[in-house]
Amino acid sequence: MKNKYNYSQLILLTFFTICSCYAQNNIKTKPNILFISVDDLRPALGVYDDTVAITPNIDRLAGEGMTFRQTFSQVAVCAPSRASLMTGLRPDSTRVWHLGDKFREIYPSTVTMPQHFAKNGYHTVNLGKIFHNYMPDSISWNEPDLRPSQYLQKDWLKRDGETFYIDAEVNKSQAVKRDSLLKLKPVRYADGWNTGPAWEAADVHDTLYYDGAQTELAKRTLTRLANSEAPFYMGLGFFRPHLPFTAPKKYWDLYDAKDIPLAANPNVAKNAPGHTMNSMYELRHYDGFNDIGHPQSDFKMNEERSRTLKHGYYASVSYVDALVGSLIAHLKEIGLYDNTVIILWGDHGWKLGDHNSWGKMTNYNIDLQVPMIIRYPNQENRGAQTFEITELVDMFPSLCEIAGIEVPSYMQGTSFLPLIKDPKRSWKSAAFSQFHRRPKVSADGNRYMGYSINTKEYHYIEWYTWDPKTGTKGELTGKELFDRINDPHETVNIAGNKELSEVTITLSKQLKKGWKQALPHL
Template sequence: MNICKLLSVSFFMVLPFVGSAQTKAKRPNIVYIMSDDHGYQAVSAYGYGLNETPHIDRLGKEGVLFTRATVTNSLCAPSRAVLLTGKHSFVNGKIDNEAKFDWNQDNFAKLLQKNGYQTALIGKIHMDGLPQGFDYSAVLIDQGEYYNPNFVINGTKQQIEGYVTDLTTDMTLDWIAKRDTSKPFCVLYHQKAPHREWLPALRHIQEYTSRTYKEPTTLFDDYQGRGTAAKTAEMHILKHMNWAGDNKIPPAMMDELGIKEYMSWDKAAFNNNLGRMSPEERAKWDAVYDPIMADFKANYAHMSDTELMRWRYQRYMQDYLGTVAAVDDGVGRLLDFLKENELDENTIVMYTSDQGFYLGEHGWYDKRFMYEESLRTPLLVRYPAEIKSGQTSDALVQNLDFAPTLLDYAGVEIPQDMQGESFRNLVNGKEKKWRDAVYYTYYEYPSIHTVKRHYGIRTDRYKLMHFYYDVDEWELYDLEKDPKELNNVYNHPDYAQVRADMHKKLADTRQQYGDSEANDKRFLPTTKR
C-alpha cells in the first residue's frame, strides 16, 4: 500500500492553540531522533574509525556534539520512559523492560500539546499501551521487525511493505509535510535499528559484508581486575551470541555442524526475521549471505576459539554497522527535507540513542552495565537559530535532561518534579556551571545477559559502582589513568581518600534524587535465582 495514501487516511489532528501569533511564530519545531542501541563508537564524528555517518555527523558540525552524554539506566524501555518524563526509573516506575509504564503520568509531549504544539511519535517506543501526549502515533510492536514490519497506527495494527528504517523515515517526513503549518510541531522519530538481530537494508548488504573491521584492544578481555559482575555477565560474542539469529547461520547448517543454540529462540529468530521477506527480497539476501555461510561451513571444523571469536566479531560488525547505514540515510533525508521546506533554521534536531552499546569491547555485545561503552550515548544537537555550529561539549548531560531542555526551548514551564536540567544555556554560552556527577541505576536481574543489579555515580574523573542483591561488591575506576576500566582500585591504598569522597558524593546524589536502600529493596524480585 502506498505509504503517503496510508498516512493521509490514518491520522488527523485537532488541537487548541494556546498563546499569541507572535509567540507561536518564534517557537521552534522539534525533531527528536532516537535510534536503538547505537553506540557512540559507531558515529564517525566521535572518531573511532569504524564506519561513516556523514549525515549524523552534520548535526555536530552545524551544532553541538556532546562527548560525555550518558543515560540513567542502560536499557531500552526504561531509557524511553526517562526521555518522556524527565525522571529517574525509580520515580517514573519503568525500572526494566518488564515493568508496566504508566502512560497516565505527565510527559513532555503532553505539556507541548497543552501549549499549542502538534505532536507525533513514529517508530519504536517498546512500551505497552496507546501512547499519550501525541496527536499521531505509528509505533512498532515490542521490538519491531526489520522487513515488512507491523505498526500500530493510532491504535490500529497494520503491516506495511518495506524496510523498517526507511518506512519510519517516510512516515516522519509525510507527517511533517501534512501538518498544520500555523502551529509548531514536535515529532519523536524513533528507529528500530541498530537493535539485534541486525538485518541491514538490501542496498547495504554487499558493501558491509565485504568490509573487515579493526578489533577493539579488549576483544579478548579476561576480566581480571574486576569483580563478579563482569566475570559472570552473559553477553560474550563467542559464548553467548546467537548463531542463527545474530550471525545468520542457517538452522539446517547449525544442525549439520553440530552447533547448539545458546538461546532457545535462536533458530526461530532466523526463520521469523528472514521469513518476513518477499521472495524477491530473500533471493537478493541469499545471493550475498549464502557464499559467506558456505565459506564458514568449509572452515568451521578447523577453527580455534580465537578464530571463531574473530569471525563472529566481523559478522557482528558487518550486520550492525550495515543497519546503522540506513539510519544515517534517514537523517540525511530529514535534513534535506527541512532545508527544502525552509524549516531548517527554526527546527531543533536532536540525535541520540536509548543507550550505549558494546561493539566488541571486553568481548561483549549488548549494554546494561555502568561501564563507559554502555553508559555513554551519542548526542548531537542542531538549532541554527540559537546554537553556534562546530561546538563540542564535555558536560555531564544525561537523557534525564532531554525533556526539560526541549520544554525550555519551546517556552513551556518545566515542572518542578522533573529531575533533569535544561542544558539550553549551557550550549548557548550563557552559563558554564553544570553538574559534577551523574547518577545511574540498573535493576533487570535475574534476567537475560545476567548483568547484576547496580547503581553508582560518574564524575569528571572517577566512577563508583555498587553491585548488590546476590553480591555486595564495590568498584572504583580512575577514568583518566584507566579509560578502559580494567582495574578496580576500590581497595587500593592510594585511592583511600578518593573512595571516601566518592562515597559521600554518591550518598548526596542519591538523597538529591530521592533514591535509597529502601528503593533498592522495593524493586527486588520476590525470589532469588
Template sequence: MYKFLFLLLIFISSDCLSKIDTKPVLKKPNVLFISIDDLRPELGCYGKDYIHSPNIDKLASSGIIFKNHFVQVPTCGASRFSMLTGMLPLNRNHLKNDAFENYTSTQPLTDQPETFIHHLKNNGYYTVGIGKISHSADGLVYGYEEKPSTQKELPYSWNELVFDSGKWKTGWNAFFGYANGENRQSMNRQVKPYEIGNVDDESYPDGLTAKLAIDKLNELANKDTPFFLGVGFFKPHLPFNAPKKYWDLYEEDKIAIAPYPDLPKNINQSSLHNSGEFNGYLLGEEKAKLDKPLSDSYARKIKHAYFASVSYVDAQVGKVLEKLDELGLSESTIVVIWGDHGWHLGDNRTWGKHTLFERSLKSTLIIKAPQVSSKGKTANQIVSSTDLYPTLMELCNVNMPHKTDGNSLVKIIKKPKIIQSKNVSYGYYKNGISLRTEQYRMTKYFRKSQPTIELFDLLKDPYETTNIANENPEIISSLMPILDKGNTGLYNHN
C-alpha cells in the same frame, strides 16, 4: 464643541496607535526528535572516521555534540521512560521495559504531564509520534507475539500516533523483521543476528518510517501551530539487518575487534552477562559467553553488521533532514538525535547492553537549536538523558511548574566550555547504582556476591579493564556520598 473634542481625541488616538511597533509574536520553534535504538557514540562526528555517517555528521556540524552523554537505565523501555519523564528510577519496575505499560498507559489524566511531549502538547504543540519513541515499536501496548491493542503507552502525549508496519503487519514483527517479511518470532528464533539484503531501503522498516516522516512533515509544514515530531528508528538494534549497499561501505577484514575483549580484572562476573539477547538468534554461527570470546573473524562479522545498520539508519535520518530543509523548516526547528543506550560489541567479552559499564550507558546525543549559535561545537561535560526534558522546555520557552531530576543544557549549548556544578551522571541496573564523574566510574551493587564496589579510572583505563576499588579506599570514600545522592531507594523494596 464636545463633538469636536471627541473627534479630535479619536484622531490623536488613531495616530498614536499607528505608530506603535506591532511586531508579530514569534512562533515557538518546532521540534524534530529522532530516537535511534542501541546507537553507540560511534559516528564520524564523534571522531570515529571509519564509520560512514555523513548525514548525522552534517547535522552535528550545525549543532552541538555531547561527548559524554549517559542514559539512566541500559535497556530500551526503561531508558526511554526516564528520558521522557525526566525522572530517575524510583523502584525496580522503573528498570524494566514494561515501565510505560505499568505506569503511564493506565494512569488517569492529572495536572502532572506524563512526559515532556505531553507538556508541549498542553502548551500549544501539535504532537506526532512515528515508530519507537516510548518502548513498543508503534507506541501500543502488546507483547512480541500478541495482536496489537489499541491501548497507547502514552495516552495523553500524542495528537497523532502513526506507523507503517508494511509486510510485517505489526510493529513488533517489523521491529524484528527480515527482508522477506518474516521476523524473529515467526521463525521461532531460527534466524541469524544479521542479514545482508539485496533490497532497497524501504524493504526494511526504517525505510518506511523515513517515508512516513517525510509525508508527515509535508502536512505539518502547513500548520499554524508549532509541532513536535518524534521519529523512532529501529536500527542498529538486533537483528543487524541492512541493504547490501551499506555493508559494501566497509571492508570486513579491516574492522578492528573490541579494544579490550577480555573480562575486567577484579570484578564479579554477575556484573556482566552471557549475551542472552544476542544468542537468542539461534542460527548465529557462534554463541557469546563470558568464559570464551567469539573468534576474531566472527566478531568482525558482527561488528560489520552493526556498522552497516548504523549507515543504513544514517541514510534514513538524512532523508528526513533533507525534507526539513526543503520545506524551509530547518531554521525554525530544534533537532535532537538521541541514542537510548550503548551496546557492547565484544567489549568486556559481552555482546549487548544491560550492564553498568561505559559501553552500555554511554550513547549519542546531538542537538541543533537554530536560535542558539553552537555550530559544530562539542561539549565534554557529563550530561544525562533526564536533562532533555528541561532543556527542550527552555529552548521552546515553555514554563515548567513541576520538577524533574534533570538540568537544562541550554547554558552548555550556548557556551560549550562552561563549567557546570553538577558534572555527574547516574545509571541503574542489575541491583546496582553507577556514578560517572569526569575521571571515574564507581558502581555499588546491592548483592551478596563480592566485590560489591567497582571503580575504574577512565582517564587511565578508558576500556574498564581493571577494578581498582580495593587499592583506593580514599577515592571510594570521597565518591560514595555523591553516589548516595543518586540513591532513590529503588533497591530498598521489591
C-alpha cells in the same frame, strides 16, 4: 440594505481579529521539535572520533549544532532509559528498572514530554520507537504510533519494526518458530517475532526495510504538518542498529570487515564482581547463537562471527545516517528546517565484543555513554562540542527552555542551554546511572541493583542485593572503580587498591548524596 454590523461591533470585530492573528502568529513563532531516537546507538559516529563509522549526514548536523561528548544514559536498556528521559525522572522515581516495567501502569497520571508540549500548544506525533517498542503510550500523542501502511497487518500490530526481514524463506521460518513459541507462552517480547538471522544484507532500496519505509512516512507527515497553524513535536524512533543487523547491501559495502578492528577491551574487567555482566540472552535468540555462553564463563566468540557482527552494526548505523540525511533534506525543501529543533540521541550504548560481550545491560561506560546532538533556530556556537557531563534526563527541561515553555518543577534533569551558550563552562560534577541485574540473567542466579557515578576522573559502582517489590537495596555485595583517564576501556577494577581508599570513600559518599548534589552552579 442595512450594514450587517454597527460601528462599535466593527471595532470589536477588528480588535478580536487582530488578537486572533497575533495569537496564531505567536504560536507559529514557537520552534517545531524533531525528536530523533536511534536505538542501541553508542557514539559510533565520525563526529565522536570513531574512525570506522561512515556517518556524513549526522556529522553535518553536528557541524550545524552542538555535540555533547560526555552524555550518560540513566539505565543501559531500552524501557527504563526511555521512561526516564521521556518523563524527566530518574529510574528510582519512575520505578521502571527493567524491560517488563511499564511506567503508565505504575503511575497512570505521569505526564510525559510530548504530553507537556501538547499542553503548551504543540501538535504531537509519534513514529517508531520512542517509548519501548509496542508500548507507544497513546496518551502521550495527538497522533500515536503512525506506521507505514504495508505494516498495518492485524498479526503485526504488536510486532516491532526491528524484526522484519526481506528474504522470503527467513520470513516463513520466522512465522513457524513464532507459532511454536506462542503455544508455549502466549505473551512474549516482540509478540514472538524476535527470531531469525542476526543480520541480513538484501540488495534492495532503502525504503524496503522498516526504517526506510518509516522515514518516507515521516517525510509525508512533515509535509502535512507544514500547513498546520500549531508547531509540532514529532518523535521519530529508528530501530536500527538494534539486532538484527538488517540493512540494504550498499551500506554493508561501505565497509570491509577485515578493516574493522575488534574490541580494544575483549575481556571482562579484571577483579569484576560475579554479577556485573549480562548473559547476552538478546543475541542468543538469533539463529546460530543459541549456544553462546555467559561473558563471565570460558566462552569466546570466534573472530569470523565477531567481524560479521561488527560489520552489521556499522552498516546499520550508516543506513540510519542516510535516512537522517534524507529527512533533513526534506525539511529544507518544505521550508521547515530553519524553525525546527532537531535533537538526535541514542538510548544507551552497545558492546561489540567489549568485555567479552555483545549487547547492553551493564553499568560499564561502553553501555552508558551515548551520543546527543542538537541543532535549533538562532543557536549560538554552531559546530561546537562540549566535554562537560550531561545526562539523557536533561533533555526534557532543555527542550522546554529552548521552546520557551514552562519547565515542570519536578524535573530531575537540568537544562543544558547555558552549556550550549558557553561549552567550556563548569557544569555537572557527576552523572548517575543504575542497573537491575535479575536472577535469570546473572552469573550466580541472584538479584542485584548496581548504582553508578561518573565523574571526569573516575567511574565508581556499588552493587547491592535488591528487593524489587519495595524498591529498596539491601547488603553491599561489590564495588568497582575505574580510572577514566588512564583506563578508559575499564579493563581493571581498582576498587581494592589501598592507595585509592580515600578516592573510593569520597565517591561512595558522593554516590549516596545523589544527583542533586552534582548540579551545576547557575
